[in-house]
Amino acid sequence: MxxxxxxxxxxxxxxxxxxxxxxxxxxxxxxxxxxxxxxxxxxxxxxxxxxxxxxxxxxxxxxxxxxxxxxxxxxxxxxxxxxxxxxxxxxxxxxxxxxxxxxxxxxxxxxxxxxxxxxxxxxxxxxxxxxxxxxxxxxxxxxxxxxxxxxxLKATGFYVKQGKQDLQLPFEEILGFYSEEGFTYVQTTSERTFLSDRSMDKVEQLIPAELFFRLNRKYILHRNAVIGFKRVGDGKLEINTRAAGNIPDWIPVSRLRAVPFKRWFQLEEN
Structure with missing residues (x-):
């Protein structure tokens, strides 16, 4: 230091x-x-x-x-x-x-x-x-x-750097975040990808929990990016997404994360 x-x-x-x-x-x-x-x-x-x-x-x-x-x-x-x-x-x-x-x-x-x-x-x-x-x-x-x-940040949006610019991405324009080879990326609804200087753990702390959910170590998705889910046995789930960029059509969720996810996903219906 x-x-x-x-x-x-x-x-x-x-x-x-x-x-x-x-x-x-x-x-x-x-x-x-x-x-x-x-x-x-x-x-x-x-x-x-x-x-x-x-x-x-x-x-x-x-x-x-x-x-x-x-x-x-x-x-x-x-x-x-x-x-x-x-x-x-x-x-x-x-x-x-x-x-x-x-x-x-x-x-x-x-x-x-x-x-x-x-x-x-x-x-x-x-x-x-x-x-x-x-x-x-x-x-x-x-x-x-x-x-x-x-x-x-929580009140306005997520900040990223692009070259010499600091950009603010409204939460509604963010499909999700994903980790790849130790780096964190932001995927937008317009299929643009930005590199973030924050870890996935830090990102999870900074974004509104009612809008985003940490599916696993690699993916955090916005509610608008989730179409639905299916049960695959042993309490596990597979999440159907609005795929874009490096966010795939289906993302697995462990048994431990399955129950919190279903509560989060069905929040508007409860």
């Missing part, structure tokens, strides 16, 4: 980390002087933050592929917090030490380890919380979008 598209986060975190760097200065120093040294140190701190965040983001996306939240929520959150925080703080520590030796010729001050890293740890907790929130918001939004699309 490619997890990255759900995180529309780059612009947000570039601004967020720049703000966090400024806020850290506010917490760390009582008297802040606006000069070249402040601009230099602020720029370096922000660049370090961006580097650590990018590593964190890469880890989160990797975990989305290898350890999805749905498999084990507690384990995933725990591993994400521990690994991203450790790697992020390690990057910031290493870059801070390098900058200290380059600028001052000595190691970072003790306060960096006793105070600054503690603040960095808190920021990583906050960022992890944001990423977890983004994930569940994405899940909720995708669920709502799918629900609205399904509701719209």
């Amino acid at each position: 490619n997890a990255e598209p759900k995180y529309k986060d780059v612009k947000f975190f570039l601004i967020f980390i720049a703000f966090a760097s400024a806020f850290n200065y506010y917490l760390s120093y009582e008297n802040i002087r606006l000069n070249g040294y402040l601009a230099l140190t602020y720029t370096l701190d922000t660049l370090q933050g961006w580097a650590a965040w990018w590593a964190m983001r890469s880890i989160v996306i990797y975990l989305d592929r290898t350890m999805p939240y749905e498999q084990n929520l507690i384990k995933r959150i725990t591993v994400q917090f521990l690994v991203t925080t450790f790697v992020g703080m390690l990057i910031i520590t290493a870059l801070t030490e390098i900058c200290a030796f380059i600028i001052k010729g000595r190691s970072a001050t003790l306060s960096f380890y006793t105070f600054d890293l503690f603040i960095v740890f808190i920021w990583f907790m906050v960022m992890n919380g944001i990423y977890i929130g983004m994930h569940f918001y994405h899940q909720w939004n995708a669920s709502e979008t799918s629900r609205h699309e399904d509701k719209k």
